[in-house]
Amino acid sequence: MAETPRNWAGNIAYATTDIRMPRHRAELQDLVKHAGKLRALGSRHSFNRIADSDHAIVSLKGFERLYRLDPAARTVTVDGGATYGDLCPRLDADGFALANLASLPHISIVGAVATATHGSGNLNRNLAAAVAALELVTAGGDIVTLRRGDADFAGAVVGLGALGIVTAITLDVVPRFEVRQNVYVDLPFAAYVDNFDAITGSAYSVSAFTHWRGDSIAHVWLKSLADAPPRPGELFGARPADRPYHPIETLDPAPATEQLGVPGPWYLRLPHFRIEFSPSAGAELQSEYFVPRRDGPAALRALHAVQERFAAPLMVSELRTVAADELWLSSAQGQDCLAFHFTWQRDWPSVQQVLPVIEQALAPFAVRPHWGKLFTMHKADIAARWPRLEAFRELARKYDPEGKFRNAFLTETIF
Ligand SMILES: Cc1cc2nc3c(=O)[nH]c(=O)nc-3n(C[C@H](O)[C@H](O)[C@H](O)COP(=O)(O)OP(=O)(O)OC[C@H]3O[C@@H](n4cnc5c(N)ncnc54)[C@H](O)[C@@H]3O)c2cc1C
Known part of the structure; x- marks a missing residue:
C-alpha cells in the first residue's frame, strides 16, 4: 500500500494516496477534464487541510519547466511547479529581482500566491501582489489566461486552489538589489x-x-x-x-x-x-x-x-x-x-x-x-472580514460550476 503523504510539518496526513504528476499541459487538461474531484498541491507547506483531497491530488513537481524573462515588460513567467528557490538565483543572474520574499525560499510560487503568503515591510505588499498574469486549467479542461486589468483577475490571484490548476504564473520584477x-x-x-x-x-x-x-x-x-x-x-x-x-x-x-x-x-x-x-x-x-x-x-x-x-x-x-x-x-x-x-x-x-x-x-x-x-475562526466570521468573499464564491462557480476543485477546507471556510 502507498505511504500516506503528509504536509511539510507532518501534522496533516492527506486523505488520499492518489497523487497525479502530469508532465505537460495536454496531459493535465485531459486529467482535469475526466476527473470527478481534484485538488492542486504545491510544496506542501500549508499547516491546514487547504491542499487536501479525499479524491485525487495534482502535483506539478514534474511539470515541464518554464522560465521566460521579459526585460522590457519587467516580468518573468515560470511554470506552476516552480519554487522561489528555483527562480531567484536565475533571476538574479539575469540582473533582476522580486520586490520581496517570505521567510523561506522552499515554497512553490503558485502555492504561496494562492494563500497570500507575505514577507515584511511597511511599503512591501504580499507576494501575490507581484502577479501580473496567471494561466490555469479550469474544470472543463480549458486553458484560461487572466492578466492584471482583466475583470476576474483580482479575484483569481489569491485563489485558494478553487478556480483551477495554475500552470504558469507571470510576476513583476525589479532590477536586482x-x-x-x-x-x-x-x-x-x-x-x-x-x-x-x-x-x-x-x-x-x-x-x-x-x-x-x-x-x-x-x-x-x-x-x-x-x-x-x-x-x-x-x-x-x-x-x-x-x-x-x-x-x-x-x-x-x-x-x-x-x-x-x-x-x-x-x-x-x-x-x-x-x-x-x-x-x-x-x-x-x-x-x-x-x-x-x-x-x-x-x-x-x-x-x-x-x-x-x-x-x-x-x-x-x-x-x-x-x-x-x-x-x-x-x-x-x-x-x-x-x-x-x-x-x-x-x-x-x-x-x-x-x-x-x-x-x-x-x-x-x-x-x-x-x-x-x-x-x-468560523465561516461567518471569515465572511464578515473579506468584503469581496461573495464575489469570490461567484467567481469560483463561474470557473468550476460543479465544485470539482472544492474540498472540505473550502466547504468549511468559504462555501
Ligand atoms: C517553515 C514555513 C515558513 C513559512 N513562512 C511563511 C511566511 O514567511 N509568510 C507567509 O505568509 N507564509 C509562510 N508560510 C506558509 C506558506 O507560505 C503557505 O502555506 C503557502 O501556501 C505554501 O505554499 P505551498 O506551495 O507549500 O502550498 P500548498 O500547501 O501545497 O498549497 C496551498 C494552496 O495552494 C494551492 N495550489 C498549489 N499549487 C497550485 C496550483 N498549481 N494551482 C492551483 N492551486 C495551487 C493548493 O490547492 C492550496 O490551496 C510558511 C510555511 C512554512 C512551513
Whole structure:
C-alpha cells in the first residue's frame, strides 16, 4: 500500500494516496477534464487541510519547466511547479529581482500566491501582489489566461486552489538589489508599541520576534537596502547583535540567512532561512493573524494583556507589516496590515485551546486569518472580514460550476 503523504510539518496526513504528476499541459487538461474531484498541491507547506483531497491530488513537481524573462515588460513567467528557490538565483543572474520574499525560499510560487503568503515591510505588499498574469486549467479542461486589468483577475490571484490548476504564473520584477541584515536584541515591548511606525518603517523589511512572556521583544531583524545609510547605535533601546541569530534563538543560527550587516543579493537576505537548510524548527505548527496597521499599537496591547493565556505552547512569534493591495482574498486586501505570526510546538490539542484567546483578543480589530495556517475562526466570521468573499464564491462557480476543485477546507471556510 502507498505511504500516506503528509504536509511539510507532518501534522496533516492527506486523505488520499492518489497523487497525479502530469508532465505537460495536454496531459493535465485531459486529467482535469475526466476527473470527478481534484485538488492542486504545491510544496506542501500549508499547516491546514487547504491542499487536501479525499479524491485525487495534482502535483506539478514534474511539470515541464518554464522560465521566460521579459526585460522590457519587467516580468518573468515560470511554470506552476516552480519554487522561489528555483527562480531567484536565475533571476538574479539575469540582473533582476522580486520586490520581496517570505521567510523561506522552499515554497512553490503558485502555492504561496494562492494563500497570500507575505514577507515584511511597511511599503512591501504580499507576494501575490507581484502577479501580473496567471494561466490555469479550469474544470472543463480549458486553458484560461487572466492578466492584471482583466475583470476576474483580482479575484483569481489569491485563489485558494478553487478556480483551477495554475500552470504558469507571470510576476513583476525589479532590477536586482543588495540587502544588509542586522539584528537588534532586547527591545522593550513598550518601546516597540510607542514607536511602532518608526520601528516597522526603519528598514526595507522589519521583523520583530517575541515569546509573549514578560515585557520584551527578543530581537528585531532589519533588512535594509545596501545603499541605505547605516543606522548608528541602538534601535529604541535594543542593542545591535554581536552574533548571528536563528528566529528561535535557542537553535543553531547556521540555517539563518547572513546577518551582521554583510551586504548580499536580495534573495539571500530577504528570507530568514537559507535554501540548503530545512527552514524553521520542523516539528512545529503555525498560525498567523492580520489586523489593520493603524490598529497595530492597540492590537499589540490587547494581546499583551492576555499573553499568559496563550504563551505556553509557543516557540516564537513574529510581527511583520504588509502593505495594502486589492486582491479580493488577500489578507491585506484594502488595508495596510500588522501580521501576528505564531510558531507553536507540534501539539494541536494545546494550540487549539489557545487560538480562540488570540482570535477573541484581536476580534475588535476585524482580524483575518492566514489561509495556509491554523485557525479556529468560523465561516461567518471569515465572511464578515473579506468584503469581496461573495464575489469570490461567484467567481469560483463561474470557473468550476460543479465544485470539482472544492474540498472540505473550502466547504468549511468559504462555501
Ligand atoms: C517553515 C514555513 C515558513 C513559512 N513562512 C511563511 C511566511 O514567511 N509568510 C507567509 O505568509 N507564509 C509562510 N508560510 C506558509 C506558506 O507560505 C503557505 O502555506 C503557502 O501556501 C505554501 O505554499 P505551498 O506551495 O507549500 O502550498 P500548498 O500547501 O501545497 O498549497 C496551498 C494552496 O495552494 C494551492 N495550489 C498549489 N499549487 C497550485 C496550483 N498549481 N494551482 C492551483 N492551486 C495551487 C493548493 O490547492 C492550496 O490551496 C510558511 C510555511 C512554512 C512551513
